Amino acid sequence: MIVEHHPLIKEFPELRDRLHAMKADAHFTKINDAYEALDKEIVRLEVGLEHSSDADLESLKKQRLQAKDTLYALLTA
Numbered sequence: 001m002i003v004e005h006h007p008l009i010k011e012f013p014e015l016r017d018r019l020h021a022m023k024a025d026a027h028f029t030k031i032n033d034a035y036e037a038l039d040k041e042i043v044r045l046e047v048g049l050e051h052s053s054d055a056d057l058e059s060l061k062k063q064r065l066q067a068k069d070t071l072y073a074l075l076t077a
Helices: 013-022 026-047 054-076
Strands: none
Touching: 013 026, 013 054, 026 054
């Protein structure tokens, strides 16, 4: 099984310049930091470095998706 991180630059390559510019925004940075932490935790779980229930993993993935949707909205506003 191949497990990969989902950095925003890979998710939204067309928004590279906007992503870089938004790093100065505290609200954006807070959500981005949470997104990255969730992504790292999900990868650790998927590769077996840590353990959790399937329901917990699914919940983390939903939280990551919500954060990603919020970040996309901020990037495209």
